[in-house]
Amino acid sequence: MSITWERIVLENRETILHRWHKRGLDLFSGKMAPGTPLSEAFADAMGMIIDGFDEDGDFCREGVLRMARILALHPFRPSQSMSLFLELLVILREFAPDGEDIGVCRERVERITLYAFDSFVEHREKIYQLKVEESRSAMHMQLRRGRS
Amino acid sequence: MSKYLQKQADLQKEFDEKPSSLKGDYAQKEWWEMPVEFREGNFCFPAKPEVIEELGFPNPRKWSVTEEDWQLPEGWQKTLMEGMRERIKKYRSLKLYLDSCVRCGACADKCHFFLGTGDPKNMPVLRAELVRSVYRGDFPVVEKILKGFAGSRRLTKEVLREWYMYFYQCTECRRCSVFCPMGIDTAEITIMVREILQLVGLNNNWILAPVANCNRTGNHLGIEPHTFVQNIESLVDDIEELTGVTVNPTFNRKGAEILFITPSGDVFGDPGVYTMMGYMLLFEHIGLDYTISTYASEGGNFGFFTSNDMMRKLNAKMYHEAERLGVKWILGGECGHMWRVVHQYMSTMNGPANFLEEPVSPITGTKFSNAKATKMVHIAEFTADLIHNNKLKLDPKRNDHLRTTFHDSCNVARGMGMFEEPRYVLRKVCNSFHEMPENTIREQTFCCGSGSGINAEENMTMRMKGGFPRANAVRHVREKHQVDSLVTICAIDRASLPPLMRYWNPGVSVYGLHELVGNALVMDGEKKRTEDLREDPMTGFDDKGDDVD
16 A cells, blocks of 8 residues: 555545445435444444555454445345445545556455455355254254154 | 356346335335335245144135235235224223324334334334324225325235234334333334234244144143153253252142243253253252143243234143142243233233232242232342342352353343343352443343244344344444353343354354353352353363362
């Protein structure tokens, strides 16, 4: 990450977070209020990604994981969910000084998006895994009853 | 590419044509114009025809929620409207709740399903409005004059789909009622609408199958008496192996002082079985004269989610059994809705149980005057009283491998106002206990998201959404205090919170309160304890060294 981009993210953190958060809430129906736990969890996760934007560290990854965990539960198509991460690039571009190379920033956002996709899929799978575990347990009970 | 894979163009067409509140097409529309879409993960399967037949309920048939034709009986609108009128006349509370809402919106953001889904129809005010709008339309003149202004509407198939979806997305937790300035209990509306929906055969298999089982065998799982005994005996063996102590439960013993009834999940389900082991260790520790019934072998009451009559019938079996066995009073285990039924409805529905005695602890002599009418004492109160009177030998260090928080079960907290007793017990049996944020505990507790019979695996996505506010509060104490154990006193919680934690907070395990009591009890004649009831190693109690005293 270049020093310029680090500075841009640092200096405009609140505005970037506010705009990105708003776009995140736009995914939901119009009644999702900014003060709800879901919205706050979204804001926290986005804040973690922005704060860890300059490095590929655990903090950023945790933020991505938390967002993916929420998105995986909602009936958005995967592309729609992932578009939220690409929105970050659109927002950051608005702060870029003229002539600043956007390539390095794009590369970072794309890496975050790919990681988010993996995490999103893992969480969708996890929902099925939980269903299977419950079905297995129910079947176990049926067999036990049958045996008796 | 697989020949079964849907073409991208088809997917796009489906997305364009299928109504969805997520596409933003409904921003300017009224709430009743929002589409109802049943999709995988947001509904429970309907009851099987054989289950409905067994119970003698109307319209048994095989049908699917996602199909257009729900195979409703002839004249279904008339049946439902008459059912609604009859209940409004019979239950004054329902009429009051339908009439008195002023749409202030205080309840709007209090529902865990609204907070987890963002779906406006999950605001309690709007959920109730789904039925209120039809109730209002039942006055033809008013409707004619005020149509549009009054928000009245006719009972159509679309409205019925809304009722089915949203009244099975309410867990009857009553958090909204805590904040309602008019005292409206939206859960009571849900209870009534579900009862009305039964009239045309709209129901849920995860509720009705346990009801049928309980009706037939005495417990939700349909376990026959001999299997019930076998299972408890296998837990007795486990206890002996772990602690070296032999506990001696008795079954159907006439003349015992106390009848102990707990949810059958404690006898058969993981992690409920460890709670059952805890109960038995406790009773052995104090030498309690108790018996367990293999006929009234269920504390839970899924009749409560079905109809008032069924609730009354399933509740009555506990009292009939207590009378048959000639016990003095009933001790109830860790359960949620069992206690709401007992505490709020039993005394006028089936009681007063004058053939039993006002409960007095045989160990401490404490009179439980709060249970004067129901003759049934909550195990957390009973144990708190034992601890308060120094009747238990406890070593809380035996739970030092756990960092705990406590989840107030909705029915016990809001339904009977029990907040402090379980916390008192928990503080005495373990050294690490941290509260979740104040607005998520006690009377403001958040539901597990799976109560009131919607804990079906096919409803998993909705359960994870509905449980999000609770999980979020657990995350808070996990991050702040490294909490890894969520303690609760409800069998449905013990079934539903483990998957919720696995999804939102991996690494957090779920425990029953009396499991931790069982860990901490120092029993006479016990062998050296190194493992808890789950056979997990206790900290500082390894085989090599002595206990850290």
